[in-house]
Amino acid sequence: MDWFLRLREPSCSPNDQRDFNLWRDRSPAHRDAWMKACKTWDLMGEAKPVDDRLQPRATRTTVPLPRRRRAWGVSVALALAACLVLALAGPSLLLHYQADFATATAELRKVTLEDGTTVELGPRSAVDTDFANGTRNVTLLEGEAFFDVKHDPTRPFVVNAAGVKVTVLGTAFDVRMKPEDTTVDLVRGLVGLTVEGAAHPFELSPGDSVVIGRGDGRISRSRTAPEDMAAWRHGRLFVNDVTIASVVEELQRYHPAWISIPSNDLAHRRVTGLYDLSNPDRALEALVQPYGGKIHRISPYLRVLALF
Numbered sequence: 407m408d409w410f411l412r413l414r415e416p417s418c419s420p421n422d423q424r425d426f427n428l429w430r431d432r433s434p435a436h437r438d439a440w441m442k443a444c445k446t447w448d449l450m451g452e453a454k455p456v457d458d459r460l461q462p463r464a465t466r467t468t469v470p471l472p473r474r475r476r477a478w479g480v481s482v483a484l485a486l487a488a489c490l491v492l493a494l495a496g497p498s499l500l501l502h503y504q505a506d507f508a509t510a511t512a513e514l515r516k517v518t519l520e521d522g523t524t525v526e527l528g529p530r531s532a533v534d535t536d537f538a539n540g541t542r543n544v545t546l547l548e549g550e551a552f553f554d555v556k557h558d559p560t561r562p563f564v565v566n567a568a569g570v571k572v573t574v575l576g577t578a579f580d581v582r583m584k585p586e587d588t589t590v591d592l593v594r595g596l597v598g599l600t601v602e603g604a605a606h607p608f609e610l611s612p613g614d615s616v617v618i619g620r621g622d623g624r625i626s627r628s629r630t631a632p633e634d635m636a637a638w639r640h641g642r643l644f645v646n647d648v649t650i651a652s653v654v655e656e657l658q659r660y661h662p663a664w665i666s667i668p669s670n671d672l673a674h675r676r677v678t679g680l681y682d683l684s685n686p687d688r689a690l691e692a693l694v695q696p697y698g699g700k701i702h703r704i705s706p707y708l709r710v711l712a713l714f
Contacts, residue, residue, distance in 0.1 A: 408668040410443045411702075411712045417671055505532035505547055512660045512686075514639070519544075522556035523563065526639050528582075529659040549659065550582040552636045555595075569602035570618050579610075580636040584620075584655065591615045591635040601625060643681040643689070650675050653693055654711070661686040667711045672699050 409426050412418065430436050507527060509515045515527045520537055527533065531549025542558070546567040555563045557576025565572040567581050570588045577595025582588065590599060592610040599616060600607040603623045610616060615630045630646070637644045645653055651673040654665050660683050667673040675697050681689040687709070690701050694711050702710040 408666065409440070411668045411710060415669055415671070415713050417669075417713070504534055506535045508532040509549070511662055521558065521561070521563075524554045526552040526554075526636075528552075528638055546581050546583055548583060550580065550638070552578070552580045552639055554578045568620060569623075571600040571602075573598040573600070573607075586621070587617050587619050589615065589617045591630065593632045593635050637680075638683060641682065641684045643683050644679075645681075646678050647676055648678075649673065650677055650693055650697075650711075653677060653681070654690070657681070657683075657686050657689055657693075661690075661709070663705075663707050663709050665690070665709045665711065669699075669711070669713050672697060672711060672713050 409429065412422060413426060430440050507515065507517050507525070509527045509529055509531050512529050514529065517525050517527070519525060519535060521542055523542070525533060525544070528550035531551055532547040533551055534545045534547055536543040536545075540561060542561050542563040544553070544563075544565045546565060553563075553565060553574075555574050555576050555578070559575055563574050563576075565574075565581055567583050567588050567590075570581075570590065572579065572581065572590055574595065574597045577597055578593040579595075579597055580589075580591040580593065582591075590597075590610065592612055592614050594612055597610050598607050599610055601618050601623060604625070613629050613632050615628045615635070617626045617628075618624070634644045643653070643656055645656075651667060654667060654673075658665050672694065677693060677696075679692070681692060683689065687701065687703075690709065690711065694700065697713070699711055699713055702712060704710055
């Protein structure tokens with residue numbers, strides 16, 4: 407389906423066509439997948455492509471297998487499906503097993519810790535807490551959390567997030583983990599930030615937003631109005647000069663369907679705006695419409711963003 411959408415884009419080049427031909431002819435499985443993609447598109451009610459490059463070159467005749475072989479094939483397919491589910495869901499299940507508090511897709515949750523600190527969890531987020539021996543340690547395992555820390559000068563409150571350590575006495579801040587970086591936004595108070603591999607810790611003041619690269623440890627700082635920070639708690643997503651792909655990554659945590667952007671051109675366009683998290687489909691439309699993009703609802707479980 408990614409190839410199907412890529413070849414329909416106005417920016418499709420001869421190199422794309424060549425790469426597609428190589429991919430399709432590489433194996434019978436690729437040709438079968440291509441035919442299924444074409445059939446799926448027809449079932450959506452779309453017009454059949456007029457360009458020959460969008461038509462499968464050959465059809466294959468399916469010979470019914472004997473009953474025993476079919477049964478064996480079904481068993482193998484079910485086993486492979488089970489392995490796929492474990493491969494995809496396993497890491498998430500493990501994190502939720504480790505966590506004291508966790509949320510699912512589109513779920514927001516507010517919890518009060520034993521010291522009176524409140525933690526608001528975004529969707530697909532998980533935290534582990536450790537208050538043993540007079541400490542106050544929290545580990546963000548996944549996603550995003552907003553902390554409103556109960557002041558206690560004798561017990562620093564420490565949040566660990568993928569090599570980034572935030573140390574506070576009493577303050578309000580947001581921590582967001584993504585595969586490529588970790589972001590800390592300070593709304594109120596003062597925090598000390600320690601980054602794994604960095605020479606010295608440093609402090610943040612209200613309105614400071616810091617992004618730490620997960621791979622290279624690169625640190626970038628910017629200023630944001632405190633009232634715009636952690637807007638997700640009120641059902642809003644505020645972004646400033648970021649790529650559509652990064653916004654989709656955020657919206658994915660609120661949408662039960664998988665969201666795909668086959669077009670690199672569309673994915674790398676930059677946007678600034680405020681989006682409604684209570685209706686992820688509407689947010690996706692508002693995100694891509696200014697660039698002429700559209701949402702294709704392939705099924706309840708798949709959304710494809712494209713430039714046609």
